[in-house]
Amino acid sequence: MDLSDRSSSLTTAPIGEESPLEVHDLTVAYRKKPVLWGVDLRAPAGKLIGILGPNGAGKSTLIKACMGLLPASAGWVKVFGKPINQSLLRVGYVPQRESVDWDFPVNVMDVVLMGRYGKLGLFRRPTAADRSCARDCLERVKMLPFADRQISNLSGGQQQRVFLARALAQESDLYFMDEPFAGVDAATETAIIELLHELRHQGKTLFVVHHDLPTARNYFDWLLLLNMRVVAFGPTEHVFTYDLLQKTYGGRLTILSEVAEAVRVKEA
């Protein structure tokens, strides 16, 4: 394995305090083909962290492997200093919108209540307290009027907000969000990013998979540039540079021009 590559990826949070997410030498392979190679990172607490990278860079794979949804071929993941299966209840998840069947016979309230299932434990019914918590979460994403709507009768942005409300209902300290801005309208995007900032202010750590470069700089405190390996991980102002972005996106011309544009805007 290339050592210089390894050292550049070792940009980490200050050592000492308990990190919300610590990943060491994580390797994930589908069949025989590796998708992630030797990922090392130590995330700081209370930051909104964007995960950037080209298609197929393993962004979703990384967060799924962190949550134990995909088996790792090598390496380990610690969440709040413990193995993932011991600290799952402190983890919230917003999956990609396409990952579920929106014709499923449940309404908005049912979906948000699912966020409470982890805390409830096995075989216990949701209580009135859970329901009122779910209602609060719906209110925070401005979806309360739709609580009785079947989920297929929602727009893309509304569906995304429902998923967000479900993650809020988990009341976690570390969140993983897989492309929460995919296919949503501008108004929803603003509303979501405001909510994410609010969560960050409450001291929660958020990992958000994102693929729009120009907005990434304004949205996130920290960035993780990923292309099968960690290209860079650090505060946005250090990481959002032409060199590192070029290294992440390789020779993809269209994206390069986008990068150039984004950097130009930053430097102006």
Place this chain on the structure above:
Amino acid sequence: MIPLTSSSARQFLGIGGLFVGLNSLTTTLCAARIGDITETVWQAQALRFLTLADPSVRFAVLGTVLLGIVCGLLGGFLVVRRMSLVGDALSHAVLPGVALGFLWNMEKDPVAIFIGATVAGLLGTGLVHLITRTTRLKEDAALGMILAGFFGAGLCLMSMFQRLPTGNKTGIDKFLFGQASAIGAEDIRLMTVVTVLVLGLICVGYKEFLLVSFDPGFSKVCALPTRWLQHGLMLLLTFSVVIALQAVGAVLVSAMLITPAATAYLLTDRMHRMLIYGTLIGMLSGVTGAFLSFLGTHLPTGPFMVLSASGFFVVAFFFAPNRGVIPRWWMARSQRIRIVRENTLKAVYQILENEEFRRESVSLRELAERRRLTFDEVFREVRSLISVNFATAVDDSVALTPSGWQRAASIVRNHRLWELYLTHAVQMAPDHVHDDAEKIEHVLGEDAVRQLERRLEFADRDPHGRPIPAVQAIHGHPNGSREKRVTGYGKSS
């Protein structure tokens, strides 16, 4: 929900028991198996069935009710998870297990068959899983292969039985197409155990099974034992296939899993209701099928159950409120009619507006020119307006009624507000906004219109400089002079 269904089943049987006491005529037939009686007319058979007179009828009814409950309940999970054909594969894959269960002591021992079939079913689904995971074959091919391969093995074993001297008396062939009348007390005991187990587990673990079916990834993050829940559901499914086997037959069990649940899916959009409806439909189709197969001699039960379930499905497919084909067609049709009416009203309004509302009526010819339609088509449109009391016609001149005016002004208002909104907020060129407004004007609700007004600061001119009819004019109490001038109706009043 679930206690309700089982208690209704108990009630049902209670009524049956009452009839037994009353009816002494048929008690002589008690001991006979239904399949053995060949010389009966269908009326007598129907009477025997409806009165639940002899034990085999009671067993058959109870058996089909139980299997309807179990299949309807578990089928619901199968259908929403898009795994319907797993049920098909499973029901065929249990056959070699049934045959081996027979081999255990060469007679129909329900427990041995149950164990054999469950093992075979689990082995089959396990192999499907393994094939899709380790090869490039997709799930459909793996399912088809396991289905047919296991079934082939089962047929081999069964043909080996039939050589044996006891082979033909075992009734193993009933497992292919199902014979409800072959259900015995032992079978009923087993079915009851399984039904109680399934009902209990689904009641207790409803929330877990729901989440695992909807979003397995999220359920893992919620620290639910996702894999165990999925395996558990598969195990229950195998149980339900096995107990349904004797009444429905291996070939058609999957239909009893899929069709009632799919019918319920058409009727509701909440999971718990879907499970309840599925259970009820499953029970109903079970009993109907058993009844129909009793009417003739040597009629298999399974196909009749499946056809009754399909009958329910067809009815729901066409008539289900909101989701059925016919209600949806009707809604689309009324929508279409409404849009045509509104367009006619708008045309009348615009003709009058061009002449600054000096007249109150337009001629059919003018209207035809404006709408670019033939005289006949316009005539039909006007007749449709008259039928809902939006217009009156004298000879060939059409005048709008007060309610017609109200609607016409509101539709013009919607159109012009939307055009204005597009040019202001979205900054489209004024000559591009008309087509969009043509569509949106019919669907803008009251709230949306109020919101538009506020955003446009109660503007009174559209991008083409024409006046936007005011709210007062729409609501039919014109009190200001400007509104009178604008609407024309105010002028006449």
Place this chain on the structure above:
Amino acid sequence: MSFIPHFSVHQVFIAPWTTDISSYGWIMLMTFLVGAACGLVGNYLILRRMALMGDAISHSVLPGIVVAFLVTGSRGTVPMFAGAVAAAVLTTVLIEVIHRHSVIKQDAAIGIAFSSLFALGVILIAVFADTVDLDQDCVLNGELPLIAVSPPMTLAGMTLGPPAVVRMGCVLFFSCGLILLFYKELLLSSFDPALASAMGLRSGWIHQLLMIWLSITVVSAFEAVGSILVIAMLILPGATAALISDRLVVRLGWSLVHAALSAVLGLHLSIGLDCSPSGAAVVAGSFLFGVAWVFGPQDGLVSRWWSRKEGRTETLV
């Protein structure tokens, strides 16, 4: 009489090729023809991820055959084919209608459509049991052993063989011709329907034609192996071939090899165990699939295990 009959090498392995060739030969040939014709169309089903449409069609041709029989009163080739094709087209239309006009997904739509039609077919057979020359057992099991004893068909003075064998041979010939003529169209529309439509191929028509081809194959195989084992014959050769090669031509070839091998092995198995020859052919075919699964060149369990071992040492280095 015991469950597993006494084993004799002569009776199981030698007699079928020598003294009893006149009857067992026809059974073997018929099994091969069924496996080959079904396997060819099955390759396309697997490629198009429509293996379960094969399941559906093989069930739903039953009412078509029964109705055709009730209407014409004959068990001739033409009415049977017509009935089967009509039923197949009806099935595809039903599936399409159900899943396009409701929330029901395609898998459930397939399940509902074919099970209803199959149930209808079984009921028709049961109700008209006196007039219909089909029984439920034949529907499931087929009548492979009876083929050899049926009177041979003669054409222009030449004795050709049992009519079912001749018919199946014609279907295989027709399938080969279809593949030779439309190889690239079928390949393109299976691989990339969107591109095929863009190039002027009507994907919808190709789908419907494939279904008709499938139904003709299925109905001629029906008599020999029964409706459910047809599914095995449709999927097993193609699935086995898919584990051996990536290229469609090679796969078609291997599926013919699979058909031949499972015919021979199946016959010996059925004599050895004295069981249903069609069931035995399927068991043999499944066994061959198992062999390909374990020892296949790319996906095989052995080669996977081997490459994982290699891969592990590589990462260590």
